[in-house]
Amino acid sequence: MNKKTNLILITLGIVVLSIIPNCKKGAATATLASDAASRVYVAPGEKDEVYAFLSGGFSGQMSVYGIPSARLFKIIPVFSVFPENGYGFDEETKDMLKTTHGYVPWDDSHHVEASMTDGKQDGRWMFLNANNTPRLARIDLKSFETKEILEIPNTAGNHASPFATENTEYLMAATRFSVPVPQASVPIDSFSKGGFKGTVTMVKVDKNTGRLSIELQVLVPGFDYDLSHCGKKKSHDWCFFSSYNSEQAHKMLEVGASKKDKDFILAFNWVRAKECKDQGKAYNFGGEYVNNFREENKPAVSTKLSGVKMLNPKDCPGMMYYMPTPKSPHGTDVDSTGEYIVGGGKLASVIPVHSFSKMIEVKDKKEHHSTEIDGIPVLKYESTLAGEVQKPCLGPLHTEFDGQGYAYTSCFVSSEVVKWKLGTWEVVQHLPAYYSVGHLSIVGGSSTEPYGKYLIAMNKITKDRFLPVGMELPQSAQLYDISSGKAELLSDFPTVGEPHYSQMIPAKLIMDKTAKLYPLEENKHPYATKTENEAKIVKLGSTTHIYMTAIRSHFKPDIIEARTGETLYFHVTNLEQDYDIPHGFAIGGAPNMTNLLIMPGETRTFKWVAPKPGVYPFYCTDFCSALHQEMQQYIRVSP
Amino acid sequence: MKGLLFQSLSKKNRLLILGVGLILVAVYVIPIWSISISAPQYPEGLGMHIWISKITGATPYDLKNINLLNHYIGMQEIVSESIPELLFMPYVLGYLIFGALITGLYPKVGMAILGIINLIIVGIVGLADFWRWEYNYGHNLNPDAPIIVEGMAYQPPLLGCKEMLNITACSYPSYGGIILGLSLIVLVYILWDEKQRKKSNVV
Numbered sequence: 111m112n113k114k115t116n117l118i119l120i121t122l123g124i125v126v127l128s129i130i131p132n133c134k135k136g137a138a139t140a141t142l143a144s145d146a147a148s149r150v151y152v153a154p155g156e157k158d159e160v161y162a163f164l165s166g167g168f169s170g171q172m173s174v175y176g177i178p179s180a181r182l183f184k185i186i187p188v189f190s191v192f193p194e195n196g197y198g199f200d201e202e203t204k205d206m207l208k209t210t211h212g213y214v215p216w217d218d219s220h221h222v223e224a225s226m227t228d229g230k231q232d233g234r235w236m237f238l239n240a241n242n243t244p245r246l247a248r249i250d251l252k253s254f255e256t257k258e259i260l261e262i263p264n265t266a267g268n269h270a271s272p273f274a275t276e277n278t279e280y281l282m283a284a285t286r287f288s289v290p291v292p293q294a295s296v297p298i299d300s301f302s303k304g305g306f307k308g309t310v311t312m313v314k315v316d317k318n319t320g321r322l323s324i325e326l327q328v329l330v331p332g333f334d335y336d337l338s339h340c341g342k343k344k345s346h347d348w349c350f351f352s353s354y355n356s357e358q359a360h361k362m363l364e365v366g367a368s369k370k371d372k373d374f375i376l377a378f379n380w381v382r383a384k385e386c387k388d389q390g391k392a393y394n395f396g397g398e399y400v401n402n403f404r405e406e407n408k409p410a411v412s413t414k415l416s417g418v419k420m421l422n423p424k425d426c427p428g429m430m431y432y433m434p435t436p437k438s439p440h441g442t443d444v445d446s447t448g449e450y451i452v453g454g455g456k457l458a459s460v461i462p463v464h465s466f467s468k469m470i471e472v473k474d475k476k477e478h479h480s481t482e483i484d485g486i487p488v489l490k491y492e493s494t495l496a497g498e499v500q501k502p503c504l505g506p507l508h509t510e511f512d513g514q515g516y517a518y519t520s521c522f523v524s525s526e527v528v529k530w531k532l533g534t535w536e537v538v539q540h541l542p543a544y545y546s547v548g549h550l551s552i553v554g555g556s557s558t559e560p561y562g563k564y565l566i567a568m569n570k571i572t573k574d575r576f577l578p579v580g581m582e583l584p585q586s587a588q589l590y591d592i593s594s595g596k597a598e599l600l601s602d603f604p605t606v607g608e609p610h611y612s613q614m615i616p617a618k619l620i621m622d623k624t625a626k627l628y629p630l631e632e633n634k635h636p637y638a639t640k641t642e643n644e645a646k647i648v649k650l651g652s653t654t655h656i657y658m659t660a661i662r663s664h665f666k667p668d669i670i671e672a673r674t675g676e677t678l679y680f681h682v683t684n685l686e687q688d689y690d691i692p693h694g695f696a697i698g699g700a701p702n703m704t705n706l707l708i709m710p711g712e713t714r715t716f717k718w719v720a721p722k723p724g725v726y727p728f729y730c731t732d733f734c735s736a737l738h739q740e741m742q743q744y745i746r747v748s749p
Numbered sequence: 750m751k752g753l754l755f756q757s758l759s760k761k762n763r764l765l766i767l768g769v770g771l772i773l774v775a776v777y778v779i780p781i782w783s784i785s786i787s788a789p790q791y792p793e794g795l796g797m798h799i800w801i802s803k804i805t806g807a808t809p810y811d812l813k814n815i816n817l818l819n820h821y822i823g824m825q826e827i828v829s830e831s832i833p834e835l836l837f838m839p840y841v842l843g844y845l846i847f848g849a850l851i852t853g854l855y856p857k858v859g860m861a862i863l864g865i866i867n868l869i870i871v872g873i874v875g876l877a878d879f880w881r882w883e884y885n886y887g888h889n890l891n892p893d894a895p896i897i898v899e900g901m902a903y904q905p906p907l908l909g910c911k912e913m914l915n916i917t918a919c920s921y922p923s924y925g926g927i928i929l930g931l932s933l934i935v936l937v938y939i940l941w942d943e944k945q946r947k948k949s950n951v952v
């Protein structure tokens with residue numbers, strides 16, 4: 111070979127090498143339907159078809175998107191303070207973040223659950239879990255505001271939560287990190303000797319008001335309970351919890367918790383549990399917890415509670431069974447008919463599907479039991495198995511259903527969504543995801559009547575889908591159209607925090623019920639000022655209450671005198687009764703209070719301690735009118 | 750002519766007059782006139798109803814929001830209490846209804862004519878008064894108003910639509926106004942009918 115041919119070969123090589131990645135890219139993007147842009151396009155003034163509520167992961171918040179446009183509408187602060195509107199800072203909402211550990215202004219929130227009536231989404235409430243400091247929240251879908259937060263005692267890592275029963279009778283909450291129950295300083299290696307415990311908590315939801323209360327806790331073996339979903343129709347009485355680390359390893363879990371071929375899905379008959387409680391089989395147990403409730407346009411009321419009813423599985427036969435499930439299951443998902451319980455073994459090579467009717471048939475037959483753990487019978491794997499989806503993908507995690515007999519499973523390791531048929535267990539389509547996918551969500555996909563049509567797959571690790579913005583890349587979700595036989599990728603969009611899970615609801619269930627303003631005549635806030643004539647300043651020793659009104663484009667009173675060290679409460683009532691005219695309120699250099707956004711007809715309180723002498727401006731922060739910039743005044747602080 | 754004035758109304762026309770009296774009662778509980786305002790920033794619009802005895806917004810909040818808009822240009826606040834006519838208008842309506850009842854008892858064509866004259870007077874005086882109020886609201890602006898546009902007045906139209914800055918204001922009779930108009934038409938019809946009847950009697 112002479113030099114010339116060499117050169118040609120090298121050139122050819124470069125050309126080939128540069129073509130290969132391009133081809134690959136071309137093949138990948140080819141799955142994008144050519145008219146995808148028009149299918150996610152929502153023209154100006156038109157409205158989206160679906161609301162998507164995404165958990166914010168480590169942001170502790172919940173975000174609201176429109177689907178198919180994937181436009182971000184709102185961030186609802188739930189477990190994290192929100193300087194944008196004063197949530198967690200002002201006198202009305204700071205008690206929402208109270209816990210037995212004190213004020214905890216952040217959490218790690220994973221799962222969104224929609225309220226249901228008869229197994230169908232009813233558009234009344236959303237529920238969200240707090241994993242770090244175990245809590246549950248209820249978000250009202252009239253005002254899109256967090257109305258209630260309930261702490262869960264005797265648990266650590268409230269991960270398998272808040273999954274609702276078919277009629278939202280109860281929300282389930284189970285331990286991720288088993289710990290000594292009650293808490294005690296014990297050697298960590300006592301975990302491996304069974305010294306650590308988990309709990310399953312039944313949180314009752316009042317069907318009219320939505321108020322949350324703890325009905326009962328069940329003390330369960332110290333595994334890590336990961337996810338849950340409750341039954342439907344024939345399986346109405348049951349909820350299913352996945353668990354990992356049934357090895358009860360306490361160090362290097364990466365290896366220690368992955369030894370056994372199978373972990374468990376815990377089948378829990380909550381109707382039976384309530385029955386045992388009513389028969390007096392549960393005993394009084396300790397545990398302090400806090401309930402924070404914020405009534406419409408009133409300051410939150412934080413109540414400290416103590417003690418729960420605790421039940422041991424061995425005292426209530428027929429309540430709990432373990433179904434072995436390969437390996438370290440994450441998702442445990444019940445299909446729309448209530449028959450199939452799909453496990454998502456994150457290290458498994460199959461997707462195991464349990465049959466509810468088989469479970470009912472064999473659960474109390476000794477020959478189908480392999481052993482018993484702390485009074486909970488372990489059923490044989492084959493006895494409850496309906497089928498296995500063979501070689502679906504790598505790392506199956508979580509499954510949702512389209513109501514047409516198909517299931518969609520997200521696969522973390524192989525980065526894809528797999529569509530398969532219930533009953534035949536055949537894989538019918540592989541949908542590539544451009545990142546490591548975690549949960550997925552279909553509109554109404556966890557209810558008895560999925561709306562279907564759209565599926566979003568949410569990322570765990572995103573790489574280069576968008577313009578790079580430093581080391582922390584945008585978190586992301588991918589939108590698919592599943593309305594026809596072949597699912598198609600439509601778009602992907604950045605999200606707030608790591609979007610663990612989502613609930614999508616047809617817009618028509620919510621949009622006409624949303625509140626536009628707080629009627630002034632119904633304002634029962636103790637510091638409300640309903641007309642400008644009632645605006646006043648009341649001095650009580652070194653504390654001053656300013657009953658202030660805000661309306662386009664002024665505050666009243668507008669000149670405030672104070673002395674250094676004096677505590678001032680600005681109770682600001684927004685007198686507007688017009689759709690979307692909030693007023694803001696902020697004082698220059700206020701170290702402990704951010705901003706207030708006060709909705710029309712609402713009253714909120716800004717607490718301020720007068721600093722060193724001077725003149726301090728206060729002003730409206732939300733552009734409210736042509737004279738918004740003039741909506742400003744002064745506080746004089748004298749020595 | 751004199752004969753016509755004292756001619757007794759036919760049974761049908763007598764019932765029609767009683768009907769007019771009856772339907773006029775509805776005017777106590779429905780608005781007479783409506784002004785609607787639309788602007789890009791108010792996609793759902795704002796509305797104001799004028800009733801026999803009060804002024805209200807089309808929704809519980811509209812009047813307040815119209816006043817909030819108006820305060821920029823220094824228009825005085827629109828409140829029922831500032832319009833004394835609204836205090837005696839219910840009596841005027843009562844007088845018209847009373848007239849219809851009396852006509853039922855004393856069914857002469859002259860009474861119908863009196864009714865027509867009354868309605869026309871009420872109509873003309875009412876519209877003139879309405880125009881005067883509109884004129885005053887639109888012209889007597891606060892000289893300290895935040896927004897002053899040289900030479901601009903904000904008088905809404907008496908009937909029809911008019912553009913003022915970026916706002917379109919439309920003014921039309923509402924159900925009550927339509928009933929008053931219909932009453933007049935019915936009375937004119939009765940007069941015409943009686944005239945025809947007289948003619949055919951003569952022939």
Ligand SMILES: [Cu+2]
Binds near residue numbers: 662731732733738
């Ligand atoms: Cu403002």
